Amino acid sequence: xxxxxxxxxxxxxxxxxxxxxxxxxxxxxxxxxxxxxxxxxxxxxxxxxxxxxxxxxxxxxxxxxxxxxxxxxxxxxxxxxxxxxxxxxxxxxxxxxxxxxxxxxxxxxxxxxxxxxxxxxxxxxxxxxxxxxxxxxxxxxxxxxxxxxxxxxxxxxxxxxxxxxxxxxxxxxxxxxxxxxxxxxxxxxxxxxxxxxxxxxxxxxxxxxxxxxxxxxxxxxxxxxxxxxxxxxxxxxxxxxxxxxxxxxxxxxxxxxxxxxxxxxxxxxxxxxxxxxxxxxxxxxxxxxxxxxxxxxxxxxxxxxxxxxxxxxxxxxxxxxxxxxxxx
Amino acid sequence: xxxxxxxxxxxxxxxxxxxxxxxxxxxxxxxxxxxxxxxxxxxxxxxxxxxxxxxxxxxxxxxxxxxxxxxxxxxxxxxxxxxxxxxxxxxxxxxxxxxxxxxxxxxxxxxxxxxxxxxxxxxxxxxxxxxxxxxxxxxxxxxxxxxxxxxxxxxxxxxxxxxxxxxxxxxxxxxxxxxxxxxxxxxxxxxxxxxxxxxxxxxxxxxxxxxxxxxxxxxxxxxxxxxxxxxxxxxxxxxxxxxxxxxxxxxxxxxxxxxxxxxxxxxxxxxxxxxxxxxxxxxxxxxxxxxxxxxxxxxxxxxxxxxxxxxxxxxxxxxxxxxxxxxx
Numbered sequence: 001x002x003x004x005x006x007x008x009x010x011x012x013x014x015x016x017x018x019x020x021x022x023x024x025x026x027x028x029x030x031x032x033x034x035x036x037x038x039x040x041x042x043x044x045x046x047x048x049x050x051x052x053x054x055x056x057x058x059x060x061x062x063x064x065x066x067x068x069x070x071x072x073x074x075x076x077x078x079x080x081x082x083x084x085x086x087x088x089x090x091x092x093x094x095x096x097x098x099x100x101x102x103x104x105x106x107x108x109x110x111x112x113x114x115x116x117x118x119x120x121x122x123x124x125x126x127x128x129x130x131x132x133x134x135x136x137x138x139x140x141x142x143x144x145x146x147x148x149x150x151x152x153x154x155x156x157x158x159x160x161x162x163x164x165x166x167x168x169x170x171x172x173x174x175x176x177x178x179x180x181x182x183x184x185x186x187x188x189x190x191x192x193x194x195x196x197x198x199x200x201x202x203x204x205x206x207x208x209x210x211x212x213x214x215x216x217x218x219x220x221x222x223x224x225x226x227x228x229x230x231x232x233x234x235x236x237x238x239x240x241x242x243x244x245x246x247x248x249x250x251x252x253x254x255x256x257x258x259x260x261x262x263x264x265x266x267x268x269x270x271x272x273x274x275x276x277x278x279x280x281x282x283x284x285x286x287x288x289x290x291x292x293x294x295x296x297x298x299x300x301x302x303x304x305x306x307x308x309x310x311x312x313x314x315x316x317x318x319x320x321x322x323x324x325x326x327x328x
Numbered sequence: 329x330x331x332x333x334x335x336x337x338x339x340x341x342x343x344x345x346x347x348x349x350x351x352x353x354x355x356x357x358x359x360x361x362x363x364x365x366x367x368x369x370x371x372x373x374x375x376x377x378x379x380x381x382x383x384x385x386x387x388x389x390x391x392x393x394x395x396x397x398x399x400x401x402x403x404x405x406x407x408x409x410x411x412x413x414x415x416x417x418x419x420x421x422x423x424x425x426x427x428x429x430x431x432x433x434x435x436x437x438x439x440x441x442x443x444x445x446x447x448x449x450x451x452x453x454x455x456x457x458x459x460x461x462x463x464x465x466x467x468x469x470x471x472x473x474x475x476x477x478x479x480x481x482x483x484x485x486x487x488x489x490x491x492x493x494x495x496x497x498x499x500x501x502x503x504x505x506x507x508x509x510x511x512x513x514x515x516x517x518x519x520x521x522x523x524x525x526x527x528x529x530x531x532x533x534x535x536x537x538x539x540x541x542x543x544x545x546x547x548x549x550x551x552x553x554x555x556x557x558x559x560x561x562x563x564x565x566x567x568x569x570x571x572x573x574x575x576x577x578x579x580x581x582x583x584x585x586x587x588x589x590x591x592x593x594x595x596x597x598x599x600x601x602x603x604x605x606x607x608x609x610x611x612x613x614x615x616x617x618x619x620x621x622x623x624x625x626x627x628x629x630x631x632x633x634x635x636x637x638x639x640x641x642x643x644x645x646x647x648x649x650x651x652x653x654x655x656x
Contacts (some may be wrong), residue, residue, distance in 0.1 A: 037493075049488055057582070162518070164492040166525075170518035172510050179507030182500050190490070190498035194624065195606065196496075200580045202545065208577075209540035226489075249536075252528045254385070278523065296522065 007208035027160030129174030132157025180272035332619035346406035355488030457502030460485025
């Protein structure tokens with residue numbers, strides 16, 4: 001069941017709440033958990049917020065962050081488990097040692113398109129810019145009184161998950177809600193952003209340096225491509241998500257219409273990320289290699305070594321480029 | 329005179345307007361010029377928008393961008409010259425060959441703290457997040473009717489100049505105005521941001537790669553430092569502004585409290601940029617070397633070679649670090 005009234009009723013009915021979000025928590029997961037936890041406490045509920053991992057230092061300033069525990073208190077049996085920003089049950093950041101009785105319901109609050117509705121009750125809306133937007137909906141429907149701390153947590157959730165209003169999920173309503181939170185509680189967006197500035201590992205930055213050094217232009221500067229080999233990854237080990245933004249550097253070069261990032265996932269398996277501006281639909285181009293995605297962001301996998309994968313893609317694009325030039 | 333009523337009156341009185349912004353135009357300068365130009369045209373005024381330079385491709389989608397000319401039409405004599413986002417008269421992006429009679433007044437609309445009030449009438453407010461915010465004030469005071477194109481231009485002005493609501497000038501009122509423009513004219517913030525994504529030169533990215541490779545941690549990871557030598561600049565020549573964001577990479581490393589960027593301006597002259605998080609006031613530290621600035625961003629110049637400048641600063645910081653550790 002995917003229902004706001006049911007979700008609100010569930011919050012009103014129980015007394016012992018276990019809240020969690022996903023591992024490698026981001027501003028949306030943490031902000032959503034902290035805002036909801038604080039609201040429930042304000043109604044006199046017992047709230048345990050659990051995450052089997054340290055909270056990134058950029059978010060420890062949020063009220064309640066110090067109360068998040070690595071594991072629930074011994075013998076704590078929740079009446080309701082609330083998963084925030086988790087696409088499926090395995091993403092929930094509870095410690096492996098902890099289990100709760102199967103009759104305890106899960107409330108699943110999330111905005112991922114891939115969400116598999118694992119909760120007894122679900123509040124899932126892929127149209128929402130952030131899970132924080134859904135928490136705000138939940139608190140409004142339940143008549144909870146927001147305070148500045150909750151507003152800050154929800155602002156952080158929305159601002160960070162929309163890349164500070166730059167990603168395609170940065171909707172009108174997300175910006176309007178963020179502005180309203182800022183206005184109503186006299187928040188200072190510039191100061192908040194200064195604190196939650198993106199943190200990176202040293203390895204991720206050194207790896208970025210190596211990858212940027214591989215950038216080459218092709219087809220009169222229409223294409224920029226770069227690569228990440230296993231050798232480079234061994235030198236600077238990182239979580240693979242830490243390389244996700246790398247392709248934007250190639251994409252940002254003046255005149256470039258198509259950016260390509262060849263990642264050697266393992267020897268002989270090359271994952272290719274495609275990005276483009278408004279002039280090219282890369283999902284159509286990636287489809288030639290069995291891939292897909294969106295017009296501006298697509299991907300494909302090529303089973304070959306790095307040099308051959310690059311040659312195949314650039315060869316295909318050269319033909320595409322010639323055909324396009326003829327049509328102009 | 330710094331006066332909104334005078335500025336509004338000036339717009340109402342004349343008929344031939346020459347609008348310009350600064351060279352290397354940004355979203356604020358262009359957005360402000362295009363929004364104001366369009367509003368004035370809607371009142372039947374003759375408007376010439378002039379900039380002695382090409383408009384960056386990320387902004388050519390703004391309505392009216394195609395009407396901006398490199399130089400005014402021959403024999404055009406404006407009744408009013410309007411400078412948007414120009415800190416002083418020399419910043420105005422008019423072609424050197426063009427001059428206008430000294431009796432033609434200048435209206436100076438700007439938000440730079442350094443503005444020297446070069447206009448006959450000035451609308452200068454350093455508290456404004458962007459010149460676009462001042463143009464909005466001007467249009468509201470004059471009763472001009474906004475349309476979606478003007479709203480888009482003003483949104484771009486405010487969003488880009490506040491680093492998409494992340495810089496310290498990202499005030500409550502800037503975010504509120506941006507959200508209102510988006511709401512009133514059904515703009516799509518995510519789509520706008522996709523178009524105006526930051527563009528960089530290939531040289532700037534290759535230089536970034538070289539600079540990142542120099543990053544080193546010191547004092548148990550409290551300090552991250554990196555450098556840019558003349559040799560590196562000769563290899564990848566860039567405008568010096570293109571290196572301004574580099575220090576944020578050092579600053580973003582997990583655990584780093586102070587980031588240092590040593591730039592060899594010329595042999596024997598090292599400009600040091602200091603950045604910090606909320607825990608350290610770098611203006612006090614830079615003052616030890618005759619520099620200054622703000623708590624989170626400061627600078628100093630050291631007359632020495634690169635290695636010696638690094639040694640001096642790190643030596644000083646080692647003593648500071650020991651003293652701080654003792655106090656804890």
